[in-house]
Amino acid sequence: MKIPTPSLGLKTVFKGFFWLGSIVLMLTIAAGIAYLVSAQTNPSGKRIIKTLGDAVTISFDESDIPHIQAKNSTDALFALGYLHASERSWQMEINRRLSSGRLSEILGKETLAIDRFIRTLGIKHAAEKQFDRYPIATKRLLQSYADGVNAGNAHLGWALPVEYFLSGSKPGHWSPTDSVAWMLMMALDLGGNWHKELQRLELSQFLTTKQVWEVMPAYTPGEPVSHLDFAKIYQDINVFNPNPLARDQKSKNLPATELAINEVPGGKDGVGSNNWALNGKLTVSGKPLLANDPHLGLSAPAIWYVAHLEAPGLNVIGATLPGIPAVVLGRTDKFAWSFTNTGPDVQDLYIEQLDPKNPGVYRGPDGPLPFKVRQEIIDIKGEAPLRFLVKETRHGPVISESYARARRAIDTDRFVLALRWTALDTENQSVAGLLDMNHAKDLEAFKRALRKNYAPMQNVVMADTDGNISLQTAGVAPKRTLHQGLYGVAPALGWERQYDWAGYVPFDQLPNSNNPDAHWIATANQKMVSSNDPNPLTGDWDLPTRYDRIVELIKSKPEHDLNSMKTMQADTLSLGATPLLELFKSAQSKHPLAQQANELSRNFDGDMKIDSTGALIFNAWADQLSRQLFSRLGYLFTENYGTRNFRHPLILQIQNPNSPWCNDPQTEQIENCTDAANVALDKALEQLSTQFGNNPKNWLWGNAHIAVSEHRPLSKIPLLGSLFNLAQPFPGDSFSINVGRLELLRAKNPFETKQAASLRTLYDLSDLEQSLFIYQAGQSGWVQNKLYRNMSALWARNEYLPLQMKPQKISRQLELNIKEK
Template sequence: MMLGNRMKSSRSMIKLSRFLRYFVIAFVVLLTFIALVIVGYWISAKSNYSGTVISAGLAQAVNIQFDENDVPHIKAKTQRDAYYALGFVHATERSWQLEISRRLASGRLSEILGERTVSLDRFIRTLGIKQAAEKQFERYPAEFKQLLQAYADGINAGNQSLGWALPIEYFLTGSKPGYWSAADSVAWSLMMALDLGDNWQKELFRLELSQYLNTAEIWQVMPPYPGSNPVTSMDFAKLYREHQVFRPAQSKAQASREGEPYLLKQADTVGWLSDQQEGLGSNNWVLTGKKTVSGKPLLANDPHLGLSAPSTWYFAHLEAPGLNVIGATLPGIPAIVLGRTDKIAWGFTNTGPDVQDLYLEKIDPSNPNQYIGPDGAISFLAREEIIQIKDKPPLRFVVRQSRHGPIISDSHARAKKVIDTQRYALALRWTALDIENQTLMGGILMNRADSIDSLKAALRHHYAPMQTVAMADIQGNIALQVAGIAPRRQLHQGLYGVAPALGWERQYDWTTYVPFEQLPSFSNPSSEWLASANQEIISATNPNPLTGDWDLPFRYDRIEAMIGAKDQHDRASMQTMQGDVLSLGAQPLLALFKSARSGHALQPSIQSAIDGFNGSMSTDSVAALVFNAWVDQLTRILFSRLGDSFTEEYGRRHFRGALLNQISNPNSPWCDVHTTTEIENCQGAANLALQRALNDLSQRYGKSANDWRWGKAHHAVSEHRPFKNIPFLSGLFNVSVPFPGDAFTVNVGRPVLNNPKAPFAANHAPSLRAIYDLNDPEQSVFMFPTGQSGWAQSQRYRNLSDAWANNQVIPLAMKPKQVQRELVLKTKSF
């Protein structure tokens, strides 16, 4: 019996040993296979493309040389081939970025990303971005349609040339590059206009506030431009209550509990719609030769956008007959958007006009498929949309449209929640959706310009988003020109676009647009300089401002002061200005900050730093971190009483103008802490804010203030779409670096604030910096936050981040000193 047991045990051991041996062999084979796949992918992935490629879409061969900073210099014999080659390079360097942009603009993210992007897809479909783009493209002149098609053909050829070893994102999402059409480029230009347009959300916020504040109180929360009165005298809060616009409280509570699925919420847009926030903007300034050491103009530009990885921008040089231009391209757009030729240079800032109006459409009580117009009932236009959802059944829904535009309250959660949807709908009127929009034509013509006059002529075709363009030429001329389309408004007449209008009253309809000749324009001023930083800018030929919601003027004021601090500037001083981190938006609060007393154990150890703080937001500053934590808490104390509206808006809106207005009155009722029985003044609120700030900082960064630094908390994070928040993958795809500045410094680093995990991280900063030297354009320089490559495994994916954070620059030269690699595109020979 014992012998039998031993034999059984021996056989079991043999079987176990054999199983383990086979398991080890299988495991080794699997690891070998995985290693071979990785090695095969690494060898096959064309993340550093060079050599010769046969491409049937070309008319003649194109030579592409990549310089020491990886900027491609595209030399073609025709402009059509140049744009084809640009598309090819965009696809081989930024394939995933193009794919995600195409899907975003078409409302087709959910096909590969699943349920989490359905609400965003639904909203984009509701706006009808792709449909508008297709209609606009059909109206382009034949020459420009051909160039847009050539660029699209180049993208498709570039994607095809990559073979099986696509960027990693395709494998992680189980997808492949889709077909890029010429209309996709037009659609992407509309998405950029959407990113840079915020007015409709300001209108929606004022509508929300009208439920429980009067109009005067709303102007306290969203004050007019400093030194100005509100652009409208209408009591819009009273108007909405009289018309019973708001959803009844019982119905609102029910809607909040039930929650219709797939309605867009602000959280759904984070990382997709990069801006749409207060303080959208950029800086540019230009000096005549009388203000420079060389005697010729200098021009600086740093557009502020939501940071992304890879970068929003890709630098390139295009050379063909009638075309010689270098600068920043937007993958998906066939043009140098910001840059220079050998004769002129230009830079953009967002003008921030009011080109979006919400309209309350009154639903016909006898027929819900109709709404009331000035002359009676009108039927909604309707179309069915179908969103394919990965691993889920498709979503079918109807998009309604009024005579003003798409009904956004059918797809936007806040819009649907605030109004009585049984009686009203909210429509969006937006210039960018106009069939006449041919912005890409303007961009292509800009690239051909050889003088300020021809550049301005090209800008007449720029439609949306409206931009303030600084320009200079080698003859010594400088100019500032606002370009784009905006509705003509009259001060103090009607609502002036600050809040939703009554759609059934003709007085609120747009009638005409502001002519190009009446847009703000300045040339060769006696001051010898021009600048824009999203501050109020008024035309000499039209006193009516383009919006009632300009950004605060702190950056412009600081630029003006720095220009005036020197008699003559050179490239180095322009670079220093771009890196400036003195916050004029902090200085009016410093007296209250320094007088605050918290009773916190750490305050004595940091009081000397607080007392010496001048508003400089440098990365090594302890006081900058404490100040930003304090002002965050103070803002919450004053305005969190607005409830869900504040929660939704804070972070996207900084409330700094409202805060400064209120603390100017030491006994402002807004300073009374609404959660206590005592009545506090602003000093009491400041004391409580410091107590809360020090408690929070202690929990986040340790009990020793010696470990606190602004740069430790304030990282500029270039976020990847869609892997920015996924563990492990976010570390591979995101690019993060300590960064100075705040929302009001010239070197902008805007904290997120409403992100509880990292409230001081910045996702809105200079998306590039460029300085153009018109004495010798080849001495121009640039920098941007990540790198040229869109391949996450490439060292060129993030190689510029530290230099960007430290305000360093690299050459932007048409004649490279060194060629790192070369790519030749040849036409198919028969």
């Protein structure tokens, strides 16, 4: 059959479409080239800024660290703000919107839940009240930084980071209170005790208090900080939702206007850090060594930006947080400091009872009290605004009306849950404390500045060139008395005065140490108790696996140098795995690949090396064993497994071979822990063969344990996610010094990690110019810049870059002037 030839008219139309398409393509290519040429991804040259006080010179070294030289601190912080905006504009815009509950204005209803929760907490309101009480000199520094941010954004011109074009937005105005609000968000991310309180409340629907302690054990098993039967307290007042989900039901889909599970910042196990200091008695040089690696969520761009600030009375280099005008972790030319999260219990949930005749009041110790109420309006891209009321009790904001999980647990016709949190106090001046720390002339002045730190509470380990090493826990935590009341382990009755806070722990009663006889100091989120106050700061410390391993390695050599410090930071032996190895190696499986898997993992000793097959088989087995024991909790397991790892209760239960948790309630026979281990191995081998193929020799830990640095908010979008996210095979696990927390049920690949060492620093106090650093991304926030990802592979291999105040080479220079020269 002959195909008819198109008419002349159709040919003309096709030709027109062809030329039109070609023109559109050419214009697109031209626009792309113009954008890449115009985008100021490597700021250099001269800029005129009339709002600047005096000229500032910024030199970038080979590690792309900017060295800011100014004639006063005000201009130095202006320049830092300018650089933060120039290099990390989109990151700062997301941070600003997140902390003020305004993401939905540009991202739509998908972020409405988090906006509503942040508005309910009142993060920006609290920041404004706190800023009002800051000293005038500090306000000026914060204002100068904000002016620098706004100038930096303005100088980007039309060629903004591509995220702005994708979201149809532009950089917003940065104010001094945005910096204070971002500090509060850091405190929220590093807090989270209230999550554990809520979990214990939820579990009390189905378990006795004794059983709850088995699932969420005390730091010292059998010795909880509270002996109250909280499950009975809740049952006696009938606090629970009369229509709860059954234990074997899946969580219902939650409305977009309510915060779904795992969307609240904070509350994750393993959010912490490592730091340690050795004095000259234990070092080759005879001077101290100091190490630090904070464990935070991995993001792209990274949470940190390294910079050097120099002005009269100011000479400091280290890691800054875009949005905050200070070096948070770093050194001067005389001393260095490091942080780990103390993890104190600074958040308490209160069950507040409603008046059945008047929902506008709640029960107080001496009678009814009115709620404080304010209206919030959230603008939503493509939708009508959301208007809602935020209620506050005498303890704090009511969160059960904005967090679906809290709302689901209780009878909302009769009760609400309110949050008491130190960070929201108007007295909080943590940013002022950071600025004072940066200006400290010596270690003693630095310690005095720590008294201003309010939240988050940190274990600060320090060392100086005179040979001193010190520890000071800094921050605010409520006074508690061991074994009295609930001690913050579970929600308290709001109308009982006995559960109210009775002031804060005095600074001088917080844990501290100066030049100890052991010649070393180490913290890794383990239990910290002051010598003059026997009451611990929380009942929910992390397992001491990293701390114990650090101490073991410190004691393994008579003398240390920078190389041995690197080795320690790279260590991947998991003391969270070793207690399970005997049961793991005795487990029997009927799977066809069992014999081969057993041979490959026979010599596994708990070291989570990247090329280890045993590490992957063990972790798959431990994952399945945890599910075997605790999945009977239904949604209360599946919703928490990942934010909590359940390793501590697992270790405790397998110590009793006949633990009732090892029995499978769905079978007629009674199983023991050996039976559970066998079933877990069957499931693990099936999972690994499905995920990685039928050749166990290919089951390497690095093939599964991938460190993923996610971009906000493009990480989940196909193609874009792969462009903006960073991924590297990574060693370690949730319990090794070189930590890499497993995502477990929170990801399709349960073995990937999104939380690890967000930064590593090493300081040699015999020559501070030998200091080193690395983090998992790069200095730039521009995805098209090679400096967006240049540190990624180095970080994964535990390699470092120099952290020098006087670099030998300068790659480019930027001058900020107030007028043409």
